[in-house]
Amino acid sequence: MKTQSLLQELRPLRVLQLTDPHLKADRDGKLFGMNTRDSLAAVIDDVLKHCGQPDLVLATGDLAQDGSVDAYDAMAQALARFDCDSVWIPGNHDNTDRLWRVAQRYRAERKYVVQGGWQILMLDSSVPHKVHGELTQQELDWLDATLEACPRLPALIALHHHPVDITAHWMADIGLHNRDAFWAIINRHSQVRIITWGHIHQEVDRQENGVRLLGTPSTCIQFTAGAREFSVEERAPGYRWFELGSAGGFTTKVHRALDFKVVLDRDGGGY
DSSP states (O other): OHHHHHHHHHSOEEEEEEOOOOBOSSTTOEETTEEHHHHHHHHHHHHHHHTOOOSEEEEESOOBSSOOHHHHHHHHHHHTTSSSEEEEEOOTTSOHHHHHHHHHHTTOOOSEEEETTEEEEEOOOOOTTOSSBOOOHHHHHHHHHHHHHOOSSOEEEEESSOSSOOSOGGGTTSSBTTHHHHHHHHTTOTTEEEEEEOSSSSOEEEEETTEEEEEOOOSSOEEOTTOSSOOEEOOOOEEEEEEEOTTSOEEEEEEEOTTSOOOOOTTTOOO
């Protein structure tokens, strides 16, 4: 047991990001013809086949399409295949009260995790009944104070809405609206290494001022990258895998569940 514990301390922290599963109370619920529970299950199959067990799961919003307790319970049941904790944040499709109520039953409501030599901060950028995101003053103050209190641990920050512009022009107005206030805090704290988000249903990977900026594909439908207007494309559902070193170095990669057959009904809608 001591040897196994030592090996776990020496190896990188393995963190899995799952985002935008859009689950419904109905087991057969679909989005543009895709059964979102089936696509999530296929993603988890792929994680276990190609990456193994994570040490922590980040579920970064739009967990439910219909905001139902049954959908959040289905999320928890799907995550039970992993031998680790998960932490959840809401997106624009979620019912925040119901999400937190279910999350508390599974110890998934924590906003702050210190593990493997890293600090992980989960931000709620959801705005009731709106598609865009915004961080309340309370959330901004918490972010600033938490980073101020722990300046030496590298930090990963997760939220639902994108805090930077992306090439899909139709999303210009539905990202994080008060990003200037957010970035003013980030720029004061040099230990921030990673900012990751969902919402955009596609991959983004770039670096600014020493911070890696990462958008992660959905576990269900994918939005067409670079599109001027809303459209979906027949790409496999995906997830992001991190390996976080205790000295602040890390690797990350997007994987896709290529064994899952994607057949879209573009007239079916549902988003």
